[in-house]
Amino acid sequence: MNWQQEIIAAKTRVSGHVRQTPVVKTSGVENLDSVEIKLEQLQHTGSFKARGAFNTLLSTPVPDAGLVAASGGNHGAAVAYAAASLGHRARIYVPEMAGPAKIDLIRRLGADLVVVSGAYANALEAAQAYEAETGAMQIHAYDAPATVAGQGTLMAEWEEQGLEADTVLIAVGGGGLIGGALAWLNGRRKVVAVEPETSCALHAALKAGEAVDVEVSGIAANALGARRIGEICLGFAQEHSIDSLVVSDVAIRAAQEWLWREMRQLVEPAGATALAALMARAYRSEPGEKVAILVCGGNIAPDPLT
Numbered sequence: 275m276n277w278q279q280e281i282i283a284a285k286t287r288v289s290g291h292v293r294q295t296p297v298v299k300t301s302g303v304e305n306l307d308s309v310e311i312k313l314e315q316l317q318h319t320g321s322f323k324a325r326g327a328f329n330t331l332l333s334t335p336v337p338d339a340g341l342v343a344a345s346g347g348n349h350g351a352a353v354a355y356a357a358a359s360l361g362h363r364a365r366i367y368v369p370e371m372a373g374p375a376k377i378d379l380i381r382r383l384g385a386d387l388v389v390v391s392g393a394y395a396n397a398l399e400a401a402q403a404y405e406a407e408t409g410a411m412q413i414h415a416y417d418a419p420a421t422v423a424g425q426g427t428l429m430a431e432w433e434e435q436g437l438e439a440d441t442v443l444i445a446v447g448g449g450g451l452i453g454g455a456l457a458w459l460n461g462r463r464k465v466v467a468v469e470p471e472t473s474c475a476l477h478a479a480l481k482a483g484e485a486v487d488v489e490v491s492g493i494a495a496n497a498l499g500a501r502r503i504g505e506i507c508l509g510f511a512q513e514h515s516i517d518s519l520v521v522s523d524v525a526i527r528a529a530q531e532w533l534w535r536e537m538r539q540l541v542e543p544a545g546a547t548a549l550a551a552l553m554a555r556a557y558r559s560e561p562g563e564k565v566a567i568l569v570c571g572g573n574i575a576p577d578p579l580t
Contacts, residue, residue, distance in 0.1 A: 275419065277457035281426035284329040288427060291328045291359065293317055295428075297435050300537060304552050309565055310439050311537075312432055315545050315572030319379065321497075322428050322451055322570050323352035323415075328359075329424030330413050336362050342410040343367070344401035346394045346447070346496045347376030348544075348571055349415040354385035365404060367397040372496050375575035393490050395501040416450030417504030426454030428568075433458075439566035443468055443557060445547035446476045448500035449507025451570060456510035466517045468551040470494045470526060470543075475503040476511060477518045484508075493523045497544030497571055517557070521547060525554035533569065540578060545571035 295314045303309045318324040327349070331341075340363035343353040350366035357364035365386040368377060371393060380387050390400050405412045414421055428451070441464040444452045452467055459465060467476050472492035479485045485508055490499040511518070526543045529550035533539045549567045551557040559565050
């Protein structure tokens with residue numbers, strides 16, 4: 275597969291359906307004079323997930339049975355939004371740990387929502403059973419080519435906006451976002467994976483040399499809580515020998531608070547995870563190195579205005 279061609283095609287498809295999100299430069303992070311930050315939490319439904327959802331629906335015939343997806347919350351909201359925009363019905367399975375803000379968002383978007391006990395893996399099992407029973411089309415949250423190509427449009431867009439960084443830090447859950455970035459960049463820039471200590475499927479897989487199941491918990495688990503990393507992401511991560519870092523919940527919360535205090539950006543813990551690696555010095559930049567941070571999700575819980 276020529277991934278760059280797939281991402282260019284995806285970018286054409288989703289144009290007009292997704293927002294071009296802004297990029298800002300700020301100082302005062304670690305010892306750097308300036309850090310580029312892309313505010314993808316301003317995307318439709320509050321995360322990058324709309325890119326993959328629209329690319330999938332616009333590149334594949336949708337059966338009469340409609341769509342089904344499993345999600346920690348953000349993917350489900352994106353599928354619900356894309357389905358409603360394009361006139362399809364959707365059933366979304368989420369775990370209880372998705373939290374009230376994301377559950378309410380999916381309901382408001384009009385999807386048929388089913389909340390299941392457990393974690394994302396349990397929601398995925400339920401979604402797969404529904405797919406087998408009804409013939410609905412499954413939209414995987416991270417480990418499908420159309421999803422990864424859709425997420426890759428973010429990095430293609432960022433480069434069009436004048437990305438100057440040598441190194442880009444990206445939070446990782448199941449790996450769709452970083453997989454798309456790696457597919458687009460193809461080694462042209464350094465990409466660093468950042469995960470919570472208590473939800474680190476990619477970090478564990480790179481240590482083991484293969485995808486393995488991990489326990490999932492912590493403040494970012496409803497967005498970064500994949501029990502096993504996607505095979506597409508793992509393949510790219512191994513091919514490019516990327517750095518893989520983990521950060522504590524305390525560091526994530528500190529980054530979340532910094533984004534509000536210094537930039538007036540309300541983001542969920544997952545959205546602040548990449549920044550946490552820089553602030554907590556899990557990642558130490560080299561002299562003169564230009565660093566960029568991707569803020570990927572804004573569905574904070576509880577909703578601050580409720």
